[in-house]
Structure formats: C-alpha cells, structure tokens
Amino acid sequence: MQRSSVHQLCISQRRRLEPKIFNLDSSDQRIDFNQSNVYCSCLLAQVTVVKMSPCCCLALLALLPFALATNPGVKVKLTEKGIEYGKQIGMASLQQKLKTMKVPDLSGTERVAPIGKVKYSLTGITIVNLGLPYSALALVPDTGIRLSITNAFISLHGNWKIRYLSFIKDSGSFDLEVNGLTVTDSITIKSDETGRPTVSSVNCVANVGSASIKFHGGARNIYIFCHLEVLAKVDKYAEVEYSMVTSPTISNTSIDFSLKGEFYNIGKHQEPPFSPTPFSLPPQVNNMLYIGMSAFTTNSAGFVYNNAGALSLYITDDMIPPSSPIRLNTRTFGAFIPEIAKRFPSMMMKLLVKTVKEPTIFFEPNNVTVQASGSVTAYAIQPNTTLSPLFVLNMGSVSARLYVTGVKLAGAVTLNKIEMTLETSYVGQFQVRSLDNIFLMVLKVAVIPKVNARLEKGFPLPSIGKMNLVNTQLQVLKDYMLIGTDVQFTG
Numbered sequence: 236m237q238r239s240s241v242h243q244l245c246i247s248q249r250r251r252l253e254p255k256i257f258n259l260d261s262s263d264q265r266i267d268f269n270q271s272n273v274y275c276s277c278l279l280a281q282v283t284v285v286k287m288s289p290c291c292c293l294a295l296l297a298l299l300p301f302a303l304a305t306n307p308g309v310k311v312k313l314t315e316k317g318i319e320y321g322k323q324i325g326m327a328s329l330q331q332k333l334k335t336m337k338v339p340d341l342s343g344t345e346r347v348a349p350i351g352k353v354k355y356s357l358t359g360i361t362i363v364n365l366g367l368p369y370s371a372l373a374l375v376p377d378t379g380i381r382l383s384i385t386n387a388f389i390s391l392h393g394n395w396k397i398r399y400l401s402f403i404k405d406s407g408s409f410d411l412e413v414n415g416l417t418v419t420d421s422i423t424i425k426s427d428e429t430g431r432p433t434v435s436s437v438n439c440v441a442n443v444g445s446a447s448i449k450f451h452g453g454a455r456n457i458y459i460f461c462h463l464e465v466l467a468k469v470d471k472y473a474e475v476e477y478s479m480v481t482s483p484t485i486s487n488t489s490i491d492f493s494l495k496g497e498f499y500n501i502g503k504h505q506e507p508p509f510s511p512t513p514f515s516l517p518p519q520v521n522n523m524l525y526i527g528m529s530a531f532t533t534n535s536a537g538f539v540y541n542n543a544g545a546l547s548l549y550i551t552d553d554m555i556p557p558s559s560p561i562r563l564n565t566r567t568f569g570a571f572i573p574e575i576a577k578r579f580p581s582m583m584m585k586l587l588v589k590t591v592k593e594p595t596i597f598f599e600p601n602n603v604t605v606q607a608s609g610s611v612t613a614y615a616i617q618p619n620t621t622l623s624p625l626f627v628l629n630m631g632s633v634s635a636r637l638y639v640t641g642v643k644l645a646g647a648v649t650l651n652k653i654e655m656t657l658e659t660s661y662v663g664q665f666q667v668r669s670l671d672n673i674f675l676m677v678l679k680v681a682v683i684p685k686v687n688a689r690l691e692k693g694f695p696l697p698s699i700g701k702m703n704l705v706n707t708q709l710q711v712l713k714d715y716m717l718i719g720t721d722v723q724f725t726g
Contacts, residue, residue, distance in 0.1 A: 306480070306510065306511035306512065306513050306531075307480050307493035307494050307495060307496060307511060307529075308494065308495060308496030308497055308511045308528070308529050308531040308532040308535070309477065309494040309495070309496030309526065309527065309528050309529065309532055309697065310491065310492065310493055310494065310514070310515075310516050310526070310527040311491070311492040311494060311524065311525065311526050311527075311697055312489050312490075312491050312492075312516050312519075312524070312525040312527075313489055313490045313491075313492075313523070313524055314488065314489050314520045314522065314523055314524070314525070315374075315488055315489065315520065316520065316521075316522065316523045316721075317522075317523030317524050317721075317722060318372055318374070318490070319372070320523055320721075320722065321372075322370060322371075322372040324724050326367055326370050329367070330365060330366075330367050333362060333365050334362055334365050336362065338360035338361065338362065338391070338393075339360075340356065340357060340358045340359075340360070341355075341356065341357040341360075342354075342355065342356040342357070343355060352399065353397055353398070353399040354397065354398045354399070355395065355396065355397045355398075356395070356396045356397075357393055357394070357395055357409075358393060358394050358395075358396070359393050359394045360391055360392070360393035361391065361392055361393065362389060362390070362391060363390040363391065363392050363410075364388070364389070364390040365387075365388070365389050365390070366387060366388045366389075367384050367387050368385075368386050368387070369384070369385045369386050369387075370382070370383065370384045370385075371383045374485055374486065374487060374488070374489070374490065375421070375485065376485055376486050376487055377485055378421075378423055378485060379421065379422045379423040379424045379434070379485060380421075380422045380424070381419070381420070381421050381422075382418075382419070382420045382421075382422065383417070383418070383419045383420075384416075384417065384418040384419075385417050386414075386415060386416075386417075387416040387417070387418065388412070388413060388414045388415075388416065389412075389413045389416065390410065390411065390412050390413075391409075391410070391411040391413075392408065392409070392410050392411075393408065393409055393411075394406065394407070394408050394409070395407055395408070395409050418439070418440070419438075419439070419440050420436055420438070420439040420440075421436070421437050421438040421439075422434050422435065422436055422437070423435045423437055424482065424483050424485065424490070425482045426479050426481070426482045431478075432479060432483075466499075467695045468501070469498070469694055469695065470692075471501070472500065472501065472539065472540055472543040472545050473498050473499065473500060473501065473536065473539045473540065473543070474498070474499055474501050475496070475497070475498050475499075475532075475536075475694065475695060476495050476496070476497050476498075476499060477494045477495065477496060477697045478494060478495040479492060479493060479494055479495070480493045480494070480495055481493050488520060489520070491516070494697060496511075496528065496529070496531070496532040497531070497532065497535045498532070498535040498536040498538070498539045499535075499539060500539050500542055500543055505542070507534070507535050507538040507593070508538075509531065509534065510531070511529055511531040512529065512531065512714060514527065514529055514714055514715045516717065517717070519719060521719065522706065522708075522719040522720055522721055523720070523721045523722050524704075524719075524720050524721070524722055525717060525718065525719050525720075526696060526697065526717070526718040526720070527715050527716070527717050527718075528644070528696075528715060528716050528718070529598075529714060529715040530596055530597065530598050530714055530715065533596045534593070534594075534595055534596055536694065537593040537594040537595065537596065538593040540593075541590050541592065541593040541594070542593075546589060546590040546594070547587065547588065547589030547590070548587075548588050548589070548681075548682060548685060549585055549586070549587055549588075550563065550585065550586040550587075550588060550677060550681045550682065551563060551583075551585050552564065552583055552584070554680075554681040555677070555680060555681065556680060559676070559680070561673055561676055561677075563583065563584045563585070563586065563677070564581075564582065564583050564584055565579045565580060565581065565582045565583075565584060565615055566581065567673070568584065568613070568625075568670075568673075571665065571666075571669045571670055571673075572625075572626075572662055572663075572665045574662040574663045574665075575615070575625060575662050578662065579615040579623065579625075582615045582616055582617065582618075583615075583616045584613060584614060584615055584616065584625075585613075585614045585616055585622065586611055586612070586613055586614070586677065587611070587612040587614070588609060588610075588611050588630075588678070588682055589609060589610060590607055590608065590609050591608050591609060591610050591629075592608050594606065594607040594608075595607075596635070598711050598712065598713065598714050598715055598716055599711070599713065600711065600712055600713060601710075601711055602634075602711060603634065603635045603636065603637055603646075603711055603716075604634055604635070605634065605635050605648065607630070607631075608629070608630075609629070609630040610627055610628065610629055610630065610658065611627070611628045611630060611655075611674065612624060612626075612627045612628075613625040613626050613627075613628075623661075624661050625660075625661055625662050626657065626659060626660045626661060626662060626665075627657075627658045627659040627660075628655045628656065628657060628658060628667060628670075628674070629655065629656045629657075629658050630653065630654070630655055631653065631654030631655070634648070634649050634650075635647065635648045635649070636648075636649065637709060637711070637716060638709060639696070639704060639707045639709055639718055639720070640691075640693055641693070641703065641704070642695065642696050642698040642702065642703065642704055643692075643693025643694055643695055643696060644693055644694050644696055644718075645690055645691055645692070645693035645694075646687075646690040647687045647690060647691070648683055648686050648687060648690065649683075650675070650678055650679055650683055652675070653671060653674060653675050653678065655667050655670070655671065655674060696718070701724065701725045702722050702723065702724045702725060703722070703723045703725055704718075704720040704721070704722060704723075705720065705721050705722070705723050706720060706721045707719070707720040707721075708720070
C-alpha cells in the first residue's frame, strides 16, 4: 500500500475516533457524531463551557459573594448595557485564551478493512487560527443567561503517526479546518451555602454543519465563577462583606443582586444593634451598573470604628497653625474661665475629642447628615506631664458629602456650626457659648482635616478584577444613595 493511500485511509477513519474529554465530572461523557473533523468542534464546545467565565464575569458580577441576612444593605443592578459590554470584553478574552490553549494528544486503535488494526496518534496539536465573529448574550428570566456563538471557525495543525501489520509505520503532519461552528449554552446563576456565587452550564450544544455534538451530562459540575474573596479588607480596623443574601433576580432587562454590605471589625464579627431596612432601586437603565447603598452599610462602619476605638483624637498646640492667635494653653482659656488661669498658670493644654457612641448617618434627598454624639475633654499639662482634667463638653451633629473615586466610596465632612453643652467642670461653672469660636476653629483646623484624610481614601465598592467606574453619578435618596455608573476593564 502506498504512503498516500495509507494517509487517506487514516484520514477517512478520523470520524470514528472518540476524543477524550477532560475536566468534567459526569459519568456519561460519550459524544455522538456523524462527520469527520469533529474533534475540534467538541474541543471548542468543551472550552466554551469550562472557560466561559471571561465572557460573563461582568454579567454575573461574581465578585459578589453570598451570606445569610434578612434584608440587603447593598443592591446592585446590572443592565443590558452592562451585559453587552461584558460580552464584548469576555469574547475577546475567550478568543485569546483559546488560541493559547494546549490541545491534548490523541491515540488509539481502529480496525480498518482489509488490513486489520491500525494504531494511530495525533500529537503536537495547536490552534493556528480561531474566530468567534458573531455572539449573543440574552437574559432568561428567573433562570440565568443564554449564550450563542455562530459562524465560528478554527484551524488546527498537528502531527500524525500510524502503525499497522505490526511493522509498517507512517507519519506526517495535518492541517484541519472547521467552519460554520455554532455553540449554544444555557447558564444558571445561583448561590452556594457559603454565600458565594456559582454558575452551572445545563445545556451546551455544538454543531458543525450537519454534524452534531451533544453533551450527555457533561459539563454539569457547578464551579465558582470568579475567585473572589467574601471579605474585602478596608484598613487595620475593618473589613466589609459584600455577600449575597439571595440568589440573583433575573428579568428580561437586568440582573439584580442583593448583597449583605456590612462592615465588621477584623477578626471579630459582631452584629450591630440595628438591622437593614428594605429599599428598592429605581427602574433606571441608562448606565451599565447601579449600586444602591443603604444607611445600614454606612452605619455599620460607624459601629465598627467606634468599637475599635478609632474615633478618638488628641489635639495639641503643635496641631494649630502657627499664625493663629488662639493657642492651646491656660492663658487663652483662662481669659474665658478665670479659674483655669488661677489654678493652672502658664501651662499647655491638650484636648481629647472622641465619640461616646457610634455615629448615625441619615440619608435624605440630596442631603447626608452625621449625628455624632461626641465629647471634648480639656486637660492642663503639668510640668511633670501629668494631665489634669479641666472640663468635658458634649458636641452635636455635622454634615457630610459623599462621592465616588475609582472603585471606592469616599466622603468629606463639613462643620459650619457647633452645638456644645457642658457635661462636667472641674474649674467651676462657665458660659460654654463663650468657647464656641475657639472650638470651632480647633475642630476645623485639627480634627476635620484628619477625618477627611481618612474618608478621602475611601471604602471599597463591589467590583471585579481590574476595572474602573466611569461616567459615575451619585444621588442621595431617602434612606439610601444610588450610584449609576459605566464600567471599563483595565486588564
């Protein structure tokens, strides 16, 4: 038999090969087909299922893990605009990954009349070219996502080797072209018992012309969509949990996620003495993504930082601008409280500003108010550095402004007036209002800048991978704030 005829004989029998399927858990993995050139289509179908996460990462926001709670503190709405952008990014990423994927070698034995058994091997198979020109991603209400890829094509190159009649060997290379490939896949989106998002491929079908490949139970293993942490560390005091309280709600136009959105002390998860109240996102669809953050989330942050003792600050004279005529010493305060100058002459002073309970944040339309129950304790610094208490004042509320920077929520506190009352005095009675201007200046130049420096660093919003939020608008509504934004992946 001539070399060319043996080659054709091997090629003519390719359609009977049973390729191995890897990374699947089902016991029924056999694939039925009628035509040759089917292995590459099977391979693409398999990769489409197992490697689908780049295609849908934005669409599923699987960065958002799950937890158990009655009401969410944060809600996220992914619109059709966001899903379409996610599809474009995902298909480009999928195509690049497929091009660099290693195709497993194939080997086996086939009976070919009239020569008998033929041993074969296909090795060094590489993907030379791949195209996914047409794709569509559609939401299936109450279920998940349907992905379809049409008119795809793939080119493979590899080496073949055969042996028959115990001593005749032959080998060479091959080029394989597949066109008109169609892949459809239905994906469900749910939560697992730990509160992390999972997806499941329930019906993946691939076709090459008149050939058909059906997965009988294959690719049914549920897998974690993206490797994301349930807890996002904020700083040395706090971490925030963005975990789902229920599985996503899927409609014709959006996917809605309900997230726990709660701050905790690192290593100590203590629930605050308040709970989330229900709220609903408005039916807006102009942006890719909408994030609603309730007052519960921000107030849980206040609870955590107050428990950690982080909401306190000592103020000394070196924190006051040198140009200020008001100094933190007994001479300045003695002008308003003579007993101070009499009992503690020519001494420097120190102020301790702290919260006495967790601050409460209120969201009203176009307004954010922080109700902080704080105190100011004034001390005289003795020559031996001993602190002698002078008085304790109670402080009232401040207002705040919130904004989005990068993928974080930031803020700034403003202090236009101050309401103070006397709690305790060790230097006799005095008129607290006479000190209003002093403390207003001290708080503005020493306390507020430090608070705003921390708020400027921001707190993490739900996000996935390397992405930026663009075209962002923030609205303060009743009991929650709404962030409307588009998304831009950076890597």
